[in-house]
Amino acid sequence: xxxxxxxxxxxxxxxxxxxxxxxxxxxxxxxxxxxxxxxxxxxxxxxxxxxxxxxxxxxxxxxxxxxxxxxxxxxxxxxxxxxxxxxxxxxxxxxxxxxxxxxxxxxxxxxxxxxxxxxxxxxxxx
Amino acid sequence: xxxxxxxxxxxxxxxxxxxxxxxxxxxxxxxxxxxxxxxxxxxxxxxxxxxxxxxxxxxxxxxxxxxxxxxxxxxxxxxxxxxxxxxxxxxxxxxxxxxxxxxxxxxxxxxxxxxxxxxxxxxxxxxxxxxxxxxxxxxxxxxxxxxxxxxxxxxxxxxxxxxxxxxxxxxxxxxxxxxxxxxxxxxxxxxxxxxxxxxxxxxxxxxxxxxxxxxxxxxxxxxxxxxxxxxxxxxxxxxxxxxxxxxxxxxxxxxxxxxxxxxxxxxxxxxxxxxxxxxxxxxxxxxxxxxxxxxxxxxxxxxxxxxxxxxxxxxxxxxxxxxxxxxxxxxxxxxxxxx
Numbered sequence: 001x002x003x004x005x006x007x008x009x010x011x012x013x014x015x016x017x018x019x020x021x022x023x024x025x026x027x028x029x030x031x032x033x034x035x036x037x038x039x040x041x042x043x044x045x046x047x048x049x050x051x052x053x054x055x056x057x058x059x060x061x062x063x064x065x066x067x068x069x070x071x072x073x074x075x076x077x078x079x080x081x082x083x084x085x086x087x088x089x090x091x092x093x094x095x096x097x098x099x100x101x102x103x104x105x106x107x108x109x110x111x112x113x114x115x116x117x118x119x120x121x122x123x124x125x126x
Numbered sequence: 127x128x129x130x131x132x133x134x135x136x137x138x139x140x141x142x143x144x145x146x147x148x149x150x151x152x153x154x155x156x157x158x159x160x161x162x163x164x165x166x167x168x169x170x171x172x173x174x175x176x177x178x179x180x181x182x183x184x185x186x187x188x189x190x191x192x193x194x195x196x197x198x199x200x201x202x203x204x205x206x207x208x209x210x211x212x213x214x215x216x217x218x219x220x221x222x223x224x225x226x227x228x229x230x231x232x233x234x235x236x237x238x239x240x241x242x243x244x245x246x247x248x249x250x251x252x253x254x255x256x257x258x259x260x261x262x263x264x265x266x267x268x269x270x271x272x273x274x275x276x277x278x279x280x281x282x283x284x285x286x287x288x289x290x291x292x293x294x295x296x297x298x299x300x301x302x303x304x305x306x307x308x309x310x311x312x313x314x315x316x317x318x319x320x321x322x323x324x325x326x327x328x329x330x331x332x333x334x335x336x337x338x339x340x341x342x343x344x345x346x347x348x349x350x351x352x353x354x355x356x357x358x359x360x361x362x363x364x365x366x367x368x369x370x371x372x373x374x375x376x377x378x379x380x381x382x383x384x385x386x387x388x389x390x391x392x393x394x395x396x397x398x399x400x401x402x403x404x405x406x407x408x409x410x411x412x413x414x415x416x417x418x419x420x421x422x423x424x425x426x427x428x429x430x431x432x433x434x435x436x437x438x439x440x441x442x443x444x445x446x447x448x449x450x451x452x453x454x455x456x457x458x459x460x461x462x463x464x465x
Contacts, residue, residue, distance in 0.1 A: 002428070007177040010409060011170055018166055021276045022369050031278040031366040032374070034359045050378070053357040061298040105359040110280035110288060114295060 031108060037100040046077055046090075057113065060087070087119055096122045127320065130335035134342045134389070141388035145381035153384040153391075154364060155373035161391035168398025169406055176410040180428035184420040186212075187413040189228070192421070205418045212417055219414060223262075226255035254318065261311035264304040265340075267291065268347070271304070275358075275365045299351055308344045312337060336402055339393050346386040356380035 001007060045052040046059065066072045067085045075083045084090050095101050098121050106112070141153050190201020206212045218224050231251035238245035271287060274280040292300035316337045319329045350356060360378050367374035376384075397403060409415065442449065442457060450460045 001174065001177045002180065003177065007173065010406075011173055014169065014173075014406065015166060018169075019162070021273070022162075024273060025276045025278065025366060025369045028278045030370055031362055033363070036359075050357075053359075054355040054380075057298040058355070108278060108280065109358050109362055110274040110285045111299070111358075112285060112289065113298060113300075 034105050034108070035100075036104040037097065039094040039096065039101070042094060044079075045094075046075070046083055048078075051078075060091075060113075060115070063087070087115070092122050098122045127329070127334045130331050131338050133335060134338040134392075137388060137392050138342060138346070138385045141385045142381045145376075145384035150376040150379065150381075150384055151373060153388050154376050154379075155368050157388060157391045158368060161394040165394040165397060169403065172398050172403055173406050173410070176407070181412045181416070182427040182429065184416055184418075184425040185412055186416040186418045187225075188418050192418055207417055207419045207422070209417065212415060216409065216414055220408060223255055223259055226258055227252065229254055253314070257311045257314040260307055261315065264308040264311065267304045268308060268344075271302070275362050276369055278362075278366065297352075302351070305344065305348050305351065309341065309348065312341050312344060316341065332400055336393075336396065336400060339389060339396070343386065343389045343393060346382060346389060350380075350382055350386060354380060354382050356383050 043049075045056075047055075052059070063075065063085045064087075066075065073085045075085050077083060144150070144153050186206075188205045190204030191198060192205045193200045193207040200207065202208075202211050203215050203218065206215050215224075229251045230248040232246055232248050234244050235247045236245065237243070267287065271284060271291065274284050274288075277284075288300075288302070291302045291304050294301060294303075316334070319325050319333060319337070356379055361383060364374060364376050364379060393402075397405075439457075446456060446458070446460050449456055
């Protein structure tokens with residue numbers, strides 16, 4: 001092999017970089033559960049659980065636009081139930097524990113929504 | 127072009143059908159392991175193959191004044207005569223794509239008044255350089271951003287990167303520039319092959335296939351984020367299981383996620399055997415990694431066999447008597463007493 005030193009160094013750097021998804025995770029903890037505590041005895045949120053898990057950000061975004069830009073404060077869910085569009089009075093009425101609910105997934109997945117630039121984080125006196 | 131598109135769609139459809147039919151862990155866990163191993167082994171084989179191939183000639187590309195007399199200014203980066211110069215040139219090539227920056231485009235421009243013939247003009251053409259740079263850097267940033275799925279807790283530098291990437295705070299989930307720019311750059315690189323007739327003429331399946339594959343990867347990624355969403359907390363649990371070699375059940379993850387993973391695996395499997403191996407190949411390219419000092423140092427071809435020399439002294443030793451007989455001038459006269 002020509003320039004063996006440089007080539008071997010290059011190959012080592014290449015392997016270290018390419019396997020990084022496998023070893024980077026070992027620097028911290030494992031992640032086996034989200035650890036969220038769903039509130040109360042309710043089985044469903046505004047929509048069903050699968051929808052809420054995947055699409056809650058879209059719902060919240062639509063609610064913001066409906067309430068603040070179109071002044072429409074009623075939302076009719078897929079099952080026909082009427083909801084008042086309000087983060088503070090509808091969502092946070094049940095989901096009152098920020099630390100055990102929102103934060104659990106959002107911090108782990110590094111999702112940083114800007115809800116709390118206007119709204120008050122539940123359970124904090126700000 | 128269409129066959130490569132069909133190939134990518136077929137891979138995606140197989141992954142979708144497989145995930146929907148209950149083979150999700152095959153596409154989500156077994157395939158990534160196999161693809162990673164083949165990718166790494168394949169690239170190492172490719173690199174050792176290059177490293178064991180001798181370079182017979184000193185063939186660096188020169189794009190400036192070679193080192194010469196002291197009063198002639200040398201282009202130290204474009205025609206490097208030292209290892210530091212080679213390093214600087216390689217670094218700028220890898221980080222800034224300087225050779226693409228020099229791209230020109232020839233066009234025929236009206237009549238030349240001096241020669242009364244058509245005149246050809248070489249204009250600088252920066253589009254390829256620009257979109258290639260956009261593509262590569264966005265791809266890098268997108269790759270780095272994915273480490274939020276590989277690490278717990280997600281490191282703060284990644285959160286910082288995301289806040290920059292989504293600085294416009296558009297929509298929810300926040301719109302990331304890199305994802306969109308990646309797709310735009312890929313579409314340019316594809317459009318270039320389709321609409322430039324000279325380029326279309328030389329484009330083959332293995333030019334279109336990686337482009338469609340990358341468009342597929344970026345497209346499914348963008349879809350997963352903005353349109354056909356899946357619960358990323360479950361996805362992270364699944365991915366952490368895979369990276370910790372203890373795969374968990376892929377229950378509740380949308381099939382589109384497995385299409386995304388499978389296309390990435392297809393890229394990894396394809397990469398060492400394709401032109402995409404230029405990611406390592408650029409460092410082995412003799413036109414880039416040699417010093418332009420062919421006039422100062424003698425370069426010996428490594429595969430030259432050992433030379434058989436026959437000097438004049440040896441020649442005379444062999445034919446001295448015959449040469450003396452023929453009356454030829456000799457450096458050393460034959461030994462009379464022996465004769």
